[in-house]
Amino acid sequence: MQRTEIKPLLHTRPEGQQVLVKGWVRTFRANRFIALNDGSCIHNLQVVVEFEQYDEAFLKRIATGAALAVKGRLVASQGAGQDVEVLADHIDILGDSDPAVYPLQPKKHSMQFLREKAHLRMRTQTFGAVFRLRHALAFAIHQYFHERGFFYMHTPIITGSDAEGAGEMFRVTTLDPINPPLTESGEVDWKQDFFGKETNLTVSGQLEAEAGAMSLSKVYTFAPTFRAENSNTTRHLAEFWMIEPEVAFADIHDNMDLAEDFLKYIIRYVLEHCPDDMAFLDRRIQQEEKNMKAELRRPMGLLDTLRFVLEHDFERITYTEAIRILRNSKPFKKGRFEFPVEWGKDLQSEHERYLVEKHYKKPVIVTGYPASFKAFYMRLNEPEEGAPGDTVAAMDILFPGIGEVVGGSQREERLDVLRAKMAAMKVPEEELWWYLELRKFGTAPHSGFGLGFERMMVFITGMGNIRDVIPFPRTPKNAEF
Ligand code: 4AD
């Protein structure tokens, strides 16, 4: 007999037909009602057990976490809370789960506890919903670009360059760390390493994606990226997934239009395609906030926040305007910002959140950042009125509750300007000779951006910590599993 998954079964007309279902026990109530879940959807299937048919020892083995195969009849449910249920004729215990030691009990566990049980946490309602959504979001992203004629490009994971120039890289080597081969002058001899040079895990696929765009016009990457920044926050991972579209003949305005349209599309997609999981997460937050002080609660529910983003244009402002707004703000005047607000200094999370959550109350795209603290590849702007220094055609998209979800720019396509910039920022030309050749042969304006996949997941699921939207998070001092 063929197994039926629970999701389709719940939408099947119950006519007493024989079915075979398999899944894990969530709860077993009154020696009679099994809540069975197979992960196909948020809902459990109710299995009704004629306990007179089984001995006590067998019934004891139907415990939370056990894997079962149940043959029975699909009938309309007598009880409230479900439309159909299965009257069990035969129960097979595929895998026992000793309730004395099984970590997941039918009660509320803390997020920290569940992180330590990451191999089991996907069996909870919350994490089941989160990881089904993660799939849907990834699928929506591919669909968006595919429908618009972009080509999915696989950029290297191991590279010799630092695309962001921030020096936050994990080294890749096969040399013996205790006794590496040395040159005559006593330095590590990287020539003897596997690739014959120093290599690291990529921080971004952008530079290679630019080569793709300068041939195929429209490409995107969707790949893991790695950053050895020692940031122990709810928004940083050492290994995260990034989506990086890159478009030839597009300027910074085209780039903003693309990013806004793309973000709205993927939000709309999950609202339309994952209503049950989204409704569950929405209720979860309401319950969590019930006992919180008003000022700690979200200004809007999860679903309302997502709909709000869909219905409003993102605010577009320059960095220079952002600084003016911040310096005129109450928290600035009352000295409540921890970090300085000064033209030439990067915006910190507290500033971004003020702009988005207090001032505009909607997503904001900030452009025209000072050249001094942005990456070398960003295009130098014409002198900007009111700006005391050079600015670049950068754009960061800031979301409520998250801060930066997208970072992007128009790229410097002028060879001489790019070389001067690299020299000033000490980016070695020998490493990026090929990148410079893209400007020597058929250069053209082009733009792109990077969306942090897990930051977007945090926004969509309303989870409070980025470690809870990736199955097995990598963070400082943590690479378990
Ligand atoms: O702003 P970033 O560093 O931009 C780039 O890497 C460019 N090469 C993108 C491009 O133009 N093609 O990173 C892009 C996004 C950020 O906006 C943020 O959402 C996410 O990646 N991000 C992280 N997400 C989780 N953990 C981290 N440590 C992250 N660092 C960046």
Ligand code: MG
């Ligand atoms: Mg950034």
